[in-house]
Amino acid sequence: MANIGIIGGSGLDNPDILHDSKDLQITTSYGSTTSPVRTGTMGQHNIFLLARHGREHTVPPSQVNYRAKIETLRLLGCEYILATTAVGSLREEIGRGDLVVLDQFIDFTRHRSVTFHESFAPHEPKHTPMADPFSGYLRGLLNASCAELGIRHHKAGTVVTIEGPRFSTRAESRMFRLWGADVINMSIAPEVILAAEAGIPYAAVAMSTDYDCWKTDEAPVTWDEILHIFRQNAQKVTDVLLAVIGKIS
Numbered sequence: 001m002a003n004i005g006i007i008g009g010s011g012l013d014n015p016d017i018l019h020d021s022k023d024l025q026i027t028t029s030y031g032s033t034t035s036p037v038r039t040g041t042m043g044q045h046n047i048f049l050l051a052r053h054g055r056e057h058t059v060p061p062s063q064v065n066y067r068a069k070i071e072t073l074r075l076l077g078c079e080y081i082l083a084t085t086a087v088g089s090l091r092e093e094i095g096r097g098d099l100v101v102l103d104q105f106i107d108f109t110r111h112r113s114v115t116f117h118e119s120f121a122p123h124e125p126k127h128t129p130m131a132d133p134f135s136g137y138l139r140g141l142l143n144a145s146c147a148e149l150g151i152r153h154h155k156a157g158t159v160v161t162i163e164g165p166r167f168s169t170r171a172e173s174r175m176f177r178l179w180g181a182d183v184i185n186m187s188i189a190p191e192v193i194l195a196a197e198a199g200i201p202y203a204a205v206a207m208s209t210d211y212d213c214w215k216t217d218e219a220p221v222t223w224d225e226i227l228h229i230f231r232q233n234a235q236k237v238t239d240v241l242l243a244v245i246g247k248i249s
Contacts, residue, residue, distance in 0.1 A: 002248055003046045005073035005200070007191065008084035009200035012049055012238060026075060030067040030113075034059050037072060040247060042245050048076050048098040052083075052187055056151075061164040061186035067113055070194040080138060081195050082244060083204040084237050086230050087159060088212035088221055090176055094183065097233045099240065100157040100206040101133050101142045106181055107189035109163045116197050126197075133192050138203030138244070145243035151236050157182040159206060161189035167221055173214035183211055205240060206232075207233055 006012060020105060021040035026032060034054040042048055044188035050069050053059045073081060087100065107114070119124040139156075146153035160176045162168060164186035168176070176184060183206055195202035209229040 001046065002079050003048065003077045004083040004245060004248065005048045005050065005076070005078035006083070006241065007050050007052050007069065007081065012241060013232065017242070018047060018049070024048075024076075026072045026242070027083075028068050028071040028075065029175045030071050031065050033065065033069050033072055037076070037151065042242070045248065047245070048073060048078060053168075062109070062111055064085055066191050066194055067116060069213060070191065070198050070200070071116075074198045074200060078200055080135070080248065081200050081202040082138065082142075082241055083188070083191065083202065084241070085159075085185050085187055085204055085206050086209045086226055087185040087206040088210045089183055089208040090160075090173065090214060091182050094154060094157070094208050095152075096208055096210065096229050097152070097236075098208045099146055099151060099153040100159075100183055100208060101139050101146070101153060101155055102159050102183075102188065102204045102206055103132070103139060103156040104158040104190060105133060105188050106158060106160040106176075106179060107193070108160050108176075109189055111163060112190050114193055116194060120122060128193075128197050130193065130196060133196055133202075135201035135203045138201055141244045141247045142203060142205050142240060145240045145247065149236075149239055151240065154182075157206065159183050159185055159204075161184055161190050168212055170213050170216075173212045177214055183208060189221075205237060207237055
């Protein structure tokens with residue numbers, strides 16, 4: 001039996017999926033999460049669900065207390081973290097509704113608390129390796145599950161995280177493409193950084209909902225467009241997470 005944290009994962013709190021569910025309100029030294037943790041069991045595992053932006057999506061990306069969320073999952077004994085996120089595509093081949101199993105990130109945020117290490121003990125600096133920030137084990141399970149379910153996906157991808165809540169300018173979108181980013185969002189950094197500092201294997205599956213604004217042959221992204229594509233494809237993400245949870249030993 002493993003303790004598995006899930007950030008995002010809308011739909012997984014369905015009582016037909018999550019058994020014996022209840023809410024927990026956890027307070028950490030970094031504050032508390034906006035919404036309670038929904039906990040229950042799936043098969044042999046204990047599941048802890050956190051809504052990144054609150055259950056009513058009331059918290060803008062730059063105001064999310066990422067440290068409190070990761071610290072909450074650490075205090076609950078989570079051995080793995082699976083995250084879901086909507087992203088804009090910066091590549092023609094990553095279409096709307098495609099899933100991307102992220103393997104690298106670029107942090108373009110400016111105003112977030114990006115570390116637990118606010119000070120060092122004498123002669124004990126803490127510098128966390130970040131060459132491969134996403135868990136290879138969990139990424140393997142995500143890719144295998146997508147393949148088994150016949151879901152169009154991309155086995156790897158670099159995400160650039162921007163501050164938000166505004167979308168990119170065309171100049172920024174073109175710049176991110178030149179940097180080598182494949183998709184763009186507002187939430188993976190510093191979430192993945194903090195999970196690495198906490199020593200919890202973390203992986204994220206991203207759903208492409210739009211083409212940001214680099215494509216000049218179509219209108220720039222809107223929030224309504226993101227919601228439309230997300231709702232059309234949300235069940236795919238849920239199915240993939242359920243398959244992954246069933247594979248974790």
